[in-house]
Amino acid sequence: xxxxxxxxxQGTPTNSKKCTVSVWxxxxxxxxxxxxxxxxxxxxTSDTTDNGFINFNPNDKIFIQSxxxxxxxxxxxxxxVFQDSSAWYHVVVAFDTTQSTSxxxxxxxINGVQETLFDAATYPDLNxxxxxxxxxxxxxxxxxxxxxxxxxxxxxxxYNFIDGTAYAPTEFGETDSTTGEWKIKTSPSVTYGNNGxxxxxxxxxxxxxxxxxxxxxxxxxxxxxxxxNPSNVFCTFxxxxxxxxxxxxxxxxxxxxxxASGWFGSCGTLGFQKGFATYFEAKAKTIVYALTxxxxxxxxxTNGTPLINPVENDSGYDYMTRPTSANTIYYKGANQxxxxxxxxxxxxxxxxxxxxxxxxxxINDSLTHTYSQVLLDNSFYFPVAxxxxxxxxxxxxFGNGYFGTTAVASAGxxxxxNGIFEYDIPSGYTALxxxxxxx
Numbered sequence: 001x002x003x004x005x006x007x008x009x010q011g012t013p014t015n016s017k018k019c020t021v022s023v024w025x026x027x028x029x030x031x032x033x034x035x036x037x038x039x040x041x042x043x044x045t046s047d048t049t050d051n052g053f054i055n056f057n058p059n060d061k062i063f064i065q066s067x068x069x070x071x072x073x074x075x076x077x078x079x080x081v082f083q084d085s086s087a088w089y090h091v092v093v094a095f096d097t098t099q100s101t102s103x104x105x106x107x108x109x110i111n112g113v114q115e116t117l118f119d120a121a122t123y124p125d126l127n128x129x130x131x132x133x134x135x136x137x138x139x140x141x142x143x144x145x146x147x148x149x150x151x152x153x154x155x156x157x158x159y160n161f162i163d164g165t166a167y168a169p170t171e172f173g174e175t176d177s178t179t180g181e182w183k184i185k186t187s188p189s190v191t192y193g194n195n196g197x198x199x200x201x202x203x204x205x206x207x208x209x210x211x212x213x214x215x216x217x218x219x220x221x222x223x224x225x226x227x228x229n230p231s232n233v234f235c236t237f238x239x240x241x242x243x244x245x246x247x248x249x250x251x252x253x254x255x256x257x258x259x260a261s262g263w264f265g266s267c268g269t270l271g272f273q274k275g276f277a278t279y280f281e282a283k284a285k286t287i288v289y290a291l292t293x294x295x296x297x298x299x300x301x302t303n304g305t306p307l308i309n310p311v312e313n314d315s316g317y318d319y320m321t322r323p324t325s326a327n328t329i330y331y332k333g334a335n336q337x338x339x340x341x342x343x344x345x346x347x348x349x350x351x352x353x354x355x356x357x358x359x360x361x362x363i364n365d366s367l368t369h370t371y372s373q374v375l376l377d378n379s380f381y382f383p384v385a386x387x388x389x390x391x392x393x394x395x396x397x398f399g400n401g402y403f404g405t406t407a408v409a410s411a412g413x414x415x416x417x418n419g420i421f422e423y424d425i426p427s428g429y430t431a432l433x434x435x436x437x438x439x
Contacts, residue, residue, distance in 0.1 A: 016133040
């Protein structure tokens with residue numbers, strides 16, 4: 001949603017003193033990469049001093065603020081920071097200004113657990129008419145209410161707004177009895193009220209799935225359907241594990257763009273061991289000088305982390321191809337003296353890793369090289385990618401079915417039924433995702 005936001009206008013609220021916001025989010029832009037992390041907002045378009053928002057602030061903390069006539073009526077900043085770009089957060093905020101105890105009037109829950117420590121906390125007055133519940137208010141999902149170019153950078157799913165009731169998070173999620181993890185309830189049993197809505201239930205539909213017809217409109221950008229969801233988390237690139245600020249991650253952290261000269265790279269959010277048969281693809285969108293990609297074994301980089309600085313002679317790359325005009329392939333930093341056809345912008349590259357640990361690289365579905373060296377036992381490997389030069393752009397597909405915001409041209413066969421790729425992949429192989437790792 002880096003340039004995307006949704007809008008809808010409220011009618012008369014059922015109860016202007018009570019409401020609940022529930023949404024699942026996966027962050028792909030942290031404070032260093034985005035001007036704002038606003039994922040829920042409302043604004044009076046006739047008087048923008050009446051507004052409210054919930055976001056991740058520049059310190060990656062949950063920030064809630066709401067004002068009427070340019071006077072702040074409530075405000076919260078959590079002590080806890082939220083920087084995990086590899087998983088989904090379930091955020092629930094319940095408002096009820098009829099509560100006699102001020103600290104009961106706003107409750108914030110993350111993955112079912114209430115936040116109780118705040119850097120700042122201003123509770124609303126008793127029986128305050130909430131700025132989120134004004135008649136005629138315009139909801140803005142994914143955009144800061146009073147800034148034109150401040151969008152949420154990440155993924156969102158299962159947006160619920162409840163008008164007239166302050167619900168607990170257990171209405172929208174529950175603890176898995178086997179794993180102990182917080183998981184989604186895809187069909188909550190709640191009373192939505194007049195202005196309540198439920199969108200992005202399955203895919204990118206802005207049609208209200210509640211009993212109401214409070215449908216939304218895509219006001220800006222492109223709303224892309226993404227296989228990455230709270231029930232099946234796909235590998236992306238890690239916002240916290242990239243070599244420098246001059247590499248930007250967009251489109252759900254699947255697009256890498258270098259913005260300065262020099263080598264820049266990033267590492268995947270999910271790793272795997274020998275015995276897991278997987279596959280992923282990349283499209284070279286723009287080639288300025290050199291693009292690199294491959295696998296890195298944990299422990300090869302600084303402080304035991306996967307290597308992310310893509311210098312082609314660094315031993316941290318266990319398996320790497322440098323698909324440029326000098327198209328060579330490396331293993332453990334050693335040139336394998338394999339020369340394959342240079343790629344052009346628009347070419348699709350793919351990597352196939354067998355359960356026995358054999359690694360194969362392809363260009364436009366044509367095999368370029370097979371590594372006879374197999375993956376090491378009891379080691380974790382991560383996808384890595386990088387670029388040298390200002391303006392290189394990589395689009396990766398870990399099974400979401402998109403290169404950037406463009407769907408694959410002809411979805412191939414995936415015998416495991418997990419992920420959508422451009423090309424056919426053999427039986428027994430699957431996408432690098434939480435579901436795939438547990439097949």
